[in-house]
Amino acid sequence: MSAEPRGFSRRRLIAGAGGGAVVGAAVGFAGGRAASPAQASASDALDLSTAYDFYTGDHQVGIATPPQRHLVFMSLDVVEGTTAEQLKVLFARWSAAMATMMKGDPVGSVEPSRANGVPQDTGEAYDLSPASLTLTLGLGPTLFDDRFGLAGKGPRLLEEIPRLPGDELQAELCGGDLALQACADDPQVAYHAIRGLTRIGRGLVTTRWTVLGFGRASAGKGQKTPRNLMGLKDGTRNIKTDEELDEFVWVTDPDEPAWMRGGSYLVTRKINMDIEVWDGTTVETQHATIGRDKGEGAPLSGEKEFDTPDFKAVRHGEPVIDPTSHVALAASENNGGAKILRRGYNFTDGLNSLGQLDAGLFFIAFQKDPETFVDLQRKLGRVDLLNEYIAHVGSAIFAVPRAPRSGHFLAQELFG
Numbered sequence: 001m002s003a004e005p006r007g008f009s010r011r012r013l014i015a016g017a018g019g020g021a022v023v024g025a026a027v028g029f030a031g032g033r034a035a036s037p038a039q040a041s042a043s044d045a046l047d048l049s050t051a052y053d054f055y056t057g058d059h060q061v062g063i064a065t066p067p068q069r070h071l072v073f074m075s076l077d078v079v080e081g082t083t084a085e086q087l088k089v090l091f092a093r094w095s096a097a098m099a100t101m102m103k104g105d106p107v108g109s110v111e112p113s114r115a116n117g118v119p120q121d122t123g124e125a126y127d128l129s130p131a132s133l134t135l136t137l138g139l140g141p142t143l144f145d146d147r148f149g150l151a152g153k154g155p156r157l158l159e160e161i162p163r164l165p166g167d168e169l170q171a172e173l174c175g176g177d178l179a180l181q182a183c184a185d186d187p188q189v190a191y192h193a194i195r196g197l198t199r200i201g202r203g204l205v206t207t208r209w210t211v212l213g214f215g216r217a218s219a220g221k222g223q224k225t226p227r228n229l230m231g232l233k234d235g236t237r238n239i240k241t242d243e244e245l246d247e248f249v250w251v252t253d254p255d256e257p258a259w260m261r262g263g264s265y266l267v268t269r270k271i272n273m274d275i276e277v278w279d280g281t282t283v284e285t286q287h288a289t290i291g292r293d294k295g296e297g298a299p300l301s302g303e304k305e306f307d308t309p310d311f312k313a314v315r316h317g318e319p320v321i322d323p324t325s326h327v328a329l330a331a332s333e334n335n336g337g338a339k340i341l342r343r344g345y346n347f348t349d350g351l352n353s354l355g356q357l358d359a360g361l362f363f364i365a366f367q368k369d370p371e372t373f374v375d376l377q378r379k380l381g382r383v384d385l386l387n388e389y390i391a392h393v394g395s396a397i398f399a400v401p402r403a404p405r406s407g408h409f410l411a412q413e414l415f416g
């Protein structure tokens with residue numbers, strides 16, 4: 001793990017949304033193996049006093065960190081005419097502010113002593129706990145074009161994601177010179193952090209697109225598997241061990257720039273769900289589409305959530321797990337052993353122009369080689385049964401530098 005939380009106070013230990021186990025006890029899943037909501041247990045509890053350290057060693061926080069409940073993700077563009085020197089100062093100021101806010105502290109005065117003073121910190125997180133806030137910086141491929149004196153200095157594998165099968169991308173939801181990811185167990189803490197960082201960048205960066213995420217749709221080490229907006233457990237077979245992180249997530253290539261070694265490549269996909277259509281399908285169709293059942297989250301070839309799927313199992317002459325189901329296509333067994341770290345969130349933008357629920361999965365994946373994602377999505381985009389119910393509308397890639405040493409700042413070596 002890249003960071004151990006500091007401080008643990010029972011005082012602030014609270015149950016998860018809805019009060020957890022007891023409240024949900026009457027709810028169950030039709031269609032077979034019933035989930036017991038009583039499983040919503042202590043592992044679901046939050047400790048809002050938890051604070052992560054920004055200077056964590058090799059890896060930035062917000063990657064291997066067990067996913068928090070809320071996300072604010074902001075893509076930004078750098079203003080034309082900005083110099084590398086100005087970007088250097090911005091990264092230094094951002095790094096200092098990130099470290100401060102992750103401790104739960106304001107970035108300067110909330111209430112200036114002079115009546116005509118402008119507050120340095122906007123104040124909406126003033127009395128709130130750190131709430132496990134993590135702040136993560138990413139650098140997009142366009143940062144390394146010829147506008148800012150950084151051409152030729154980008155990471156080796158940082159290239160725009162190519163057009164992929166089934167893409168319905170909207171330009172205004174794609175790309176960006178820079179990305180800021182804030183994750184926290186209190187949405188206001190995450191929002192305050194992004195607001196503060198964009199304020200520090202005023203005049204140098206402009207906002208491009210943003211996503212507010214909730215209900216973490218992925219599981220980290222020791223976490224109960226959450227559900228996405230299709231009601232499916234998401235993250236069961238996610239990367240969870242340090243060995244897998246070393247093998248699939250952290251950049252180790254000695255030919256990569258020093259500031260990238262220990263970093264990773266972040267891919268985002270804003271994926272709309274056709275929720276009304278999904279909600280009108282039988283549970284049997286839903287199971288077949290994903291290749292797992294809904295209540296327990298077990299592979300259709302097994303009984304329990306963590307049973308290893310048997311993609312060769314046959315019943316009445318038919319494969320038990322459809323080869324075009326989502327998990328059959330995505331599983332590492334069927335992709336030469338390749339794995340990615342998923343760290344996505346559910347999102348909603350309210351209603352679309354037709355009055356339908358505008359919601360879906362803000363998919364986030366970290367990997368040492370972006371080609372792993374591209375290969376997977378090329379396959380999924382062609383034949384995944386899930387495609388009937390989803391549309392990829394946003395896409396971006398960012399290089400995530402390694403964590404800075406104490407007293408240094410993010411991507412410092414980039415500026416010579």
Ligand SMILES: C=CC1=C(C)c2cc3[nH]c(cc4nc(cc5[nH]c(cc1n2)c(C)c5CCC(=O)O)C(CCC(=O)O)=C4C)c(C)c3C=C
Pocket residue numbers: 228230232233234235236237238269271273290292309326327330331332340360361363373376377380390
């Ligand atoms: C290109 C990568 C992937 C995209 C895009 C993606 C979208 C997507 N996924 C779900 C729901 C589930 N995915 C599950 C497993 C799973 N998904 C991917 C990759 C992408 N998903 C992988 C690599 C895996 C693991 C496969 C395996 O090893 O078995 C699951 C099952 C539970 C789990 O293991 O996490 C669900 C459910 C949605 C709804 C979605 C787009 C909206």
Ligand SMILES: [Fe+2]
Pocket residue numbers: 326330
């Ligand atoms: Fe998936």
